Amino acid sequence: MKKISILFTFMVIALVAAAQPAITFTNTTHDFGDVYVTDGRVSYVFEFTNTGTEPVVISKVNPSCGCTKPDWTQTPIAPGEKGVIIAKYDPSTPTGKAMVFNKTLTVVSNTGKNVVLTIKGNQIPRPTLPAAENKSQVLR
Numbered sequence: 827m828k829k830i831s832i833l834f835t836f837m838v839i840a841l842v843a844a845a846q847p848a849i850t851f852t853n854t855t856h857d858f859g860d861v862y863v864t865d866g867r868v869s870y871v872f873e874f875t876n877t878g879t880e881p882v883v884i885s886k887v888n889p890s891c892g893c894t895k896p897d898w899t900q901t902p903i904a905p906g907e908k909g910v911i912i913a914k915y916d917p918s919t920p921t922g923k924a925m926v927f928n929k930t931l932t933v934v935s936n937t938g939k940n941v942v943l944t945i946k947g948n949q950i951p952r953p954t955l956p957a958a959e960n961k962s963q964v965l966r
Contacts, residue, residue: 848878858947876903890930893919895906
């Protein structure tokens with residue numbers, strides 16, 4: 827009888843462990859290439875699927891800096907369904923200067939594992955006008 831109750835306990839633990847949400851992203855990195863400050867904010871949609879057996883709930887998405895704003899599917903995602911994390915990068919926020927950027931968004935959910943998404947690219951500054959051209963634009 828003792829062996830049966832131990833076996834039953836292990837089966838219950840295995841079933842509980844198997845019934846979990848899981849996230850599988852199509853990709854976790856996006857390279858924007860050249861991002862021109864004059865073009866303004868750019869965004870990319872990271873798509874994921876709930877590959878678990880319970881609904882996935884995204885509780886928050888933490889960006890690595892203020893130049894990156896996230897948005898995400900706010901409702902629970904049922905097993906087999908898809909959701910999104912939208913990463914919005916504003917090139918004018920950090921400095922508006924030429925730089926290579928590499929930003930992350932940490933996805934916190936009920937899966938028990940955080941996922942780190944990465945956006946990167948080359949930030950191209952505003953073109954500077956020679957003094958003569960700059961004057962003519964001010965006078966117009």
